[in-house]
Amino acid sequence: MKKVDIIRIRYLIYCAIHRNGYDHAAFLKKHNVFHSMGDDCFFQPWNVCADSQYVRFGNNVVVASNVDFVCHDVTDIMLNKSDISGFEYKRYWGSIDIGDNVFIGSGVQILPDVKVGNNVIIAAGAVVNSDIPDNVIVGGVPAKIIGNVDNFRKKRQEYSQTELADLKRPERIKYLWKLRDKEGKDDNV
Numbered sequence: 001m002k003k004v005d006i007i008r009i010r011y012l013i014y015c016a017i018h019r020n021g022y023d024h025a026a027f028l029k030k031h032n033v034f035h036s037m038g039d040d041c042f043f044q045p046w047n048v049c050a051d052s053q054y055v056r057f058g059n060n061v062v063v064a065s066n067v068d069f070v071c072h073d074v075t076d077i078m079l080n081k082s083d084i085s086g087f088e089y090k091r092y093w094g095s096i097d098i099g100d101n102v103f104i105g106s107g108v109q110i111l112p113d114v115k116v117g118n119n120v121i122i123a124a125g126a127v128v129n130s131d132i133p134d135n136v137i138v139g140g141v142p143a144k145i146i147g148n149v150d151n152f153r154k155k156r157q158e159y160s161q162t163e164l165a166d167l168k169r170p171e172r173i174k175y176l177w178k179l180r181d182k183e184g185k186d187d188n189v
Contacts, residue, residue: 007031021062037061038100054093058100058118068109069096099134119149 021042029037034052038059045067049055054071076089083089094112098104102116105124110116115131122128123139123146132138137147159165167175 007033035095051093054095054112055098056095057098058102060101061098062103064104064106064108064124066107067104070109070111071096072112121147121149121152 021044024045025037025041025043028034028043028048029041033048035054035056037057038061040060041057042062044063044065046065047068049069049071051071052069055069072091072093074091076091079089092112094114096110096112097115099116099118099120101119103121104110105122105126107125108122108128109126110122110128114128116122116128117132117134117136119135120132121137122132122143123137125141126139126143127141128138128143130142132143133145135149136145137149137152138144139146164172164175
């Protein structure tokens with residue numbers, strides 16, 4: 001078994017014990033799993049891509065659950081078996097470079113040869129197949145610019161000053177369900 005496989009197994013066990021994404025990132029950084037990882041990173045996924053040395057993270061990168069970093073494809077297998085000319089297709093490889101202050105939402109897939117700029121939010125479920133400039137929000141399949149981080153920051157500042165934002169978890173749950181139930185009754189009128 002390769003050293004990298006042993007580290008992956010250890011990481012899986014570590015994730016089962018330590019549920020905190022900051023702890024996950026510290027483990028990955030300590031064991032040099034990625035090409036490099038900056039400071040203050042948060043890594044929620046339990047899986048690590050097979051070719052993690054092709055991935056580089058800046059500072060303050062937050063990676064939500066079920067994110068895939070795809071650094072190669074295996075279309076060469078299909079092409080080699082279907083091309084009667086005898087041409088030998090090679091595996092395609094590419095790096096993934098994540099800037100500073102980046103949030104990567106749950107279920108995102110980032111494909112080879114992608115550079116993500118600084119101050120970027122990638123919405124859940126997006127498929128990123130091309131570079132992303134600084135200070136934008138992207139979403140969709142394929143990912144497209146859907147907003148900018150400055151506007152998002154203003155909206156979150158407004159929310160952070162509401163009563164809801166200050167509620168503790170049990171009260172927040174009750175409040176949100178009460179609000180949802182009220183909306184349902186208003187819809188039936």
